[in-house]
Amino acid sequence: MQGSCNQARTVCMPHPLIPVPTPETQEFWDGLTRSVFRIRECCSCGKFYFPPSPICSHCSSRDVRWSDASGKGSLYSYTIQQKPAQFWATEGPRSVALVRLEEGPLLVSSVVNCEQTPEKLKLDMDLKATFEKFADVTVLCFEPLGETS
């Protein structure tokens, strides 16, 4: 019996860094699997917000809808994680970036396809969304717009 309890615990507890969709975020995660970045837009005040929720974070309206984000943004701030979590399956440093979306919201992501150095990660640099698959989940990342290195 103890063995089956341990097995059930393993099944029910995914890696802590693997996102678990909720009813409020399922559309976002489903979009990523199709390489589409879905974002919430408020029909009352017209603003976009992130993370997804059924209530506008600007005006508290429940009159909200899903929209396709442009995928464009800029690098607002970042830090370089020298020892990435095993989840990312990458060697070497990895950025943890705060990205200002063209639509307005800030979100935490990672800048990829770019040297992870202060010389290459320039504040305000233009970025575009890219989609990286890890294990069974697709995550939203960003890469330099126009040039990759």
Ligand SMILES: [Zn+2]
């Ligand atoms: Zn609103």
